[in-house]
Amino acid sequence: MNVSEYMQTLGQQARQAARHIAAASSGVKNQALLEIAKALDETRDYLIAENSKDLIAGKEKGLDDAMVDRLALTHAGIDGMIEGLRQVAALPDPCGETTDLKYMPSGIQVGKMRVPLGVIGIIYESRPNVTIDAASLCLKSGNATILRGGSEAIHSNQAVAKCIEVGLAKVGLPAATVQVVKTTDRAAVGELITMPDYVDVIVPRGGKSLIERISRDASVTVIKHLDGICHVYLDDEADLDKAYDIAINAKTHRYGVCNAMETLLVHQGIAAQILPRLAQGYGEKGVELRGCAQTQNIIQCKSATEEDWATEYLAPILSIKVVADIDEAMTHIAHFSSAHSESIVTQNYSTGRRFITEVDSSSVMINASTRFADGFEYGLGAEIGISTDKIHARGPVGLEGLTSQKWIVLGDGHIRQ
């Protein structure tokens, strides 16, 4: 069987399994998640042995230390997967939730019922725990899943897949509910993203170049974010202590994350007051500053170029721009933001109201660190990713983002007049 045939077969099987899992009760789905957790717990030695094959192969192939690190599956990592499964099992089932059921003038009742999307394709890189994270969210939301992990994690992912199979079998769900692609042939990705008959949504997780390629070539909807170029704007009516805390936290709490601030915008009216204090704070944390001309008049730092405003550093580097007012701040954001998360620090009610209404990003905040843009912090319980698109799902995507709503109509013999 060639790759194309193989992927088509997975797709057909997933489409069939999708009807079963969509109709499965919350109890059965939860039990499946707990059985998978049990299977992982009982196969620790096997999982670690299979993972070590990947680690050895990775080192031979010359993967860098960071890559090998992400690839490694430890007992703590297995604990994390088990805990994640239990948490997802404990979340409320999004499916079947019926809202807005109202009587219409014709006498029918009309409402919306939340339902699974169908088949979700997940494409990801080296971390084997993504197999469990993604599979558990898709299963809980009543979807069938096809997972395509990185070739460097093939043994680990297949070992995890066996645990999933055991769990599904225990509760009588079809094995095709969760399928982990067995081939490392790259053509499998190209097939997966161009099977609209069998796959309803693609969720890619990985580096920007992978996601760009998938978005360009996919013929089905892709839930994705490319960049997190997040801004914090310190208004002239900001509380300076809050401004300091938020500006430091948004940049330095963690560097390699998409919701970290990359550009700080400072109103000219408070720049001379706040920037020296911030420069000292950032200096203590080892953050490199790159400022506009006005910033450089106030603090010593490198010069920021046009490119800096458009860069997601994912590193201890921050660009700083002094702006005339909120309009300049919002225009800068509209131009350079990746529409991930932006925050304003202000005590002025009207300014805050304008910012939160007019800024067009997936998360818009007042007086809070951009680091809060996260499914757990938003109370979603778990997230499959963060969407910077506006279609279907936006911002942190939890179980609800993996579902759709159908209309339901309850009549009692009603006909159109």
Add this chain to the structure above:
Amino acid sequence: MNVSEYMQTLGQQARQAARHIAAASSGVKNQALLEIAKALDETRDYLIAENSKDLIAGKEKGLDDAMVDRLALTHAGIDGMIEGLRQVAALPDPCGETTDLKYMPSGIQVGKMRVPLGVIGIIYESRPNVTIDAASLCLKSGNATILRGGSEAIHSNQAVAKCIEVGLAKVGLPAATVQVVKTTDRAAVGELITMPDYVDVIVPRGGKSLIERISRDASVTVIKHLDGICHVYLDDEADLDKAYDIAINAKTHRYGVCNAMETLLVHQGIAAQILPRLAQGYGEKGVELRGCAQTQNIIQCKSATEEDWATEYLAPILSIKVVADIDEAMTHIAHFSSAHSESIVTQNYSTGRRFITEVDSSSVMINASTRFADGFEYGLGAEIGISTDKIHARGPVGLEGLTSQKWIVLGDGHIRQ
């Protein structure tokens, strides 16, 4: 300027205008709608004169009577557009609606705010009133719009466009908020659907071949429905009078509409009772019946082929299949339905509950005619179309389907711990 440059320019202008219209108050948007209505009312003679140019050209080009009919703009048609604008003005503004605002354990408040999508591209065929229908819904939902009507309606659409311009100018909104493409070059459509930087969503309205072509070639999300192959399933525990009324109404209330029933599924337990009565009812209305072998054993009718189950007749033709039980009915629906609307007629609670949960269509009904699947009947006030996709918008799409939700976070100096 070539077509590509022209469309790029429209796109750039729309993107800029989108920021303005997104920030416009409900009052300004409503006033714009009413000013457009006024401009239409005051330019009736001009509108009808321009329309007659299209009618003459259409007849010369040999358009059939039905096409010419759809193209004609009468005083009653203008009244309809004016009334439509007033109705949309009277609808609640979806933008800014903030829901689910809750305190999180960290102390931040997190909620969702409904916001415009940005720029919407509308592609449609001959009816000039679509220009107003679509523009009014997009404007009310805070989006900029690029409308591309059929070449056969170019004079009518440009005349309507002038009224829109007048209305927008009266309230100080940018002219680029609503742009009606001035060229009849077919390449304009190809450009419009492949400008993801400038267009966020495409809504095509027209025949199946147009919509299929657009869906295949578009690089942005398309909100669409291709077919309405709707089913009514008469369960063996149906109330026979309700079953009769619904089966007759779903087929014969109107034939050329997407929510008309195309296939009737009848439980074998009641087929002998209900089919002769239905055959008489359909016979009186002049509906041609095409049945499966079992149906043909009970009533006289043509034989239904495999193709019949997959056909949207949009005509007084109905295919009928006798099924063993609800499982066979739902399997038939899963295979042949276009996921538009399906209805079950039953008095059995458990059977109804299963049908409404398991059938995966944009509208699923109990004891009601499929003809209710409509934005007005569902209380949306107006609809831009019906989506048979699951992503973003499903079923009748009103103002809400033209919007997205962003997350908002209200803190008071909160940082991640």
